[in-house]
Amino acid sequence: MKLQIRFIPFIALAILALLFAMWAGLLRLGWSLPTMPNLALAHGPLMICGFLGVLIPLERAVAIGQKWMFVVPVLLGLGWIGALLSPSLGSLLFTFGSLGTLAILGVMVKREPHMHTITMAAGALAWVIGNVLWMFGFPIYHILLWWMSFLILTIGGERLELNRVLRPALGQIRTFGIFAAALLAAALLAVFNMNWGARLGGLSMLALSLWFIRNDLARRNIRHPNPLTRYIAICLFSGFIWLGLGGLIPLYFGAQYAGPLYDAAVHAIFVGFVISMIFGHAPIIFPAILGVPVTFQRAFYGHLILLHLSLILRVTGDLFALPVFRNWGGLLNEVAILLFLGLTIHSLMKGRK
Numbered sequence: 001m002k003l004q005i006r007f008i009p010f011i012a013l014a015i016l017a018l019l020f021a022m023w024a025g026l027l028r029l030g031w032s033l034p035t036m037p038n039l040a041l042a043h044g045p046l047m048i049c050g051f052l053g054v055l056i057p058l059e060r061a062v063a064i065g066q067k068w069m070f071v072v073p074v075l076l077g078l079g080w081i082g083a084l085l086s087p088s089l090g091s092l093l094f095t096f097g098s099l100g101t102l103a104i105l106g107v108m109v110k111r112e113p114h115m116h117t118i119t120m121a122a123g124a125l126a127w128v129i130g131n132v133l134w135m136f137g138f139p140i141y142h143i144l145l146w147w148m149s150f151l152i153l154t155i156g157g158e159r160l161e162l163n164r165v166l167r168p169a170l171g172q173i174r175t176f177g178i179f180a181a182a183l184l185a186a187a188l189l190a191v192f193n194m195n196w197g198a199r200l201g202g203l204s205m206l207a208l209s210l211w212f213i214r215n216d217l218a219r220r221n222i223r224h225p226n227p228l229t230r231y232i233a234i235c236l237f238s239g240f241i242w243l244g245l246g247g248l249i250p251l252y253f254g255a256q257y258a259g260p261l262y263d264a265a266v267h268a269i270f271v272g273f274v275i276s277m278i279f280g281h282a283p284i285i286f287p288a289i290l291g292v293p294v295t296f297q298r299a300f301y302g303h304l305i306l307l308h309l310s311l312i313l314r315v316t317g318d319l320f321a322l323p324v325f326r327n328w329g330g331l332l333n334e335v336a337i338l339l340f341l342g343l344t345i346h347s348l349m350k351g352r353k
Contacts, residue, residue, distance in 0.1 A: 053079070
């Protein structure tokens, strides 16, 4: 396989957004680090709209191959840079970038109008709505459920696409569609009543978690003889568990605007679920973009185990008012992500050789 050098700048733009987001995350946890204006406040937008916002449309642009689509990840890369200069500039560029992502998904739905493409398009639409509301002055805690819906439905659509090999029954697909629609309804409800929206959103996440645990291919592949396939399945299955746990917090406690319960609910989803999905999908996504296979290493389990143990530490600190646990858990979350980046780059270099 030949290394696709032309896509490396896009990957670098996403990774830089991730590094700035982690820097901002440590500042928000209270670690004493150098800072710059707007950095701490940009933590969420950098992670969701910057890092993941660049990677998701890039993956689709590479797969479809239409040149105009590559403008979208560039626009989102400029968005996270703009967010560090001015939140209003960042929200504007992120909104245009998310509209471009929705256009890419529109092409996919037109080519293949099935549940998995419709689900991903619904996720992109949720992202657009969240960005528009943010641009018009809604605080991030008020539109966060839209951003969660974007990532949960994007990942859910990808899992549906890969699960087609299992030939799921029509009833299973319809049930998934009901749960996904409930999540979007919760985000809409939260615009008018955050408490009820948060509770419905939590219930929807719990339902989707149980659906994935019961129906996803990962359940079978946990005992797969191929070590890479087995590792991917463990990443995904553990992420599904965090999705359910992240849903339980708002379901029980209702809407949170800040504080420890907010931190626990947000990071159970964005770290426990989303980062686990990234760990699991990286051996599929990076070879698809860069044209170089990932060579499996047992050390991959190191960053996966550290991610979950540190997140347990962080959530425990949040739930039991132990700020030291929360701070160290957050720091170790980021160490796990850095280990993942280092090992993935090393594996890709080995795969190229």
